[in-house]
Amino acid sequence: MLRDRRILITGAARGLGRAFAEHAIAAGARVAVADILEDAGRTAAGEIGAVFVPLDLASPASIQACVARASAALGGLDGLVNNGAITSSGGKTLEELDVDVWDRVMAVNVRGTWLATRAALPHLRASGSGRVVNIASDTALWGAQKLLAYVASKGAVIAMTRSMARELGADAITVNGVAPGLTLVEATETIPAERHRLYVDGRAIQRQQVPADVCGAVTFLLSEAAGFITGQLLAVNGGFVMH
Secondary structure, eight states, rough: OOOEEEEEEESSHHHEEEHHHHHHTTTTTTEEEEEEHHHHHHHHHHHOOOOEOOOOOHHHHHHHHHHHHHHHHHHHSEEEEOOOOOOOOOTTTTTOOOHHHHHHIIIIIIIIHHHHHHHHHHHHHHHHHHEEEEOOHHHHHHTTTTHHHHHHHHHHHHHHHHHHHHHGGGGGGEEEEEEOSBBOOOTTTOOHHOOOOHHHHSSSSSSSSSSSHHHHHHHHHGGGTTTTSSSSSESTEEEEEEO
């Protein structure tokens, strides 16, 4: 499905990002794994047959350098998966949330998504069939409590996806979003058991969500088969939210 397509995936040292990278490679893509976790990123890239590029989504200069290095290593870019994000605000009410935490979450999750897409645009235009997939969260669809900064940032990513799609359609670049539910990865190990039970009990498909559940949607949206789909959000959560 992705034969010889060149894909950059941010936040791909572990968790969902690594799963997306493995699935894309299995589908025939050449992949650059980008992450601030350099040791884990290099290990992951070596294990799955990708290239690694360092990335700090809070740094505009790092984003620009990352995209340039990924494009050079792969010989161009056909797709970008904006997966890198931080939570940081979990467990605090809107009254308890620190301003500096809010600002960092927005810098990484929202500004980072914008700047990574902007940096990739010349390469995606040159591709002739560029694809951007923004990883949002279904928390922005149902309003998870005590997670305000993260939820707000993912709501912004959803809105940005639509605006980007409007702007880039003339360049034959599609921009879509995927909103996973609570998924069993390293980043969710500290989430209380009752939140996991809330998800399982509320799903139409009543089981835990694993990274493989999300990979098919991302790979499809990166493919040439999705060339007439843009500005859309696909909620992949077993029916917890039916969007």
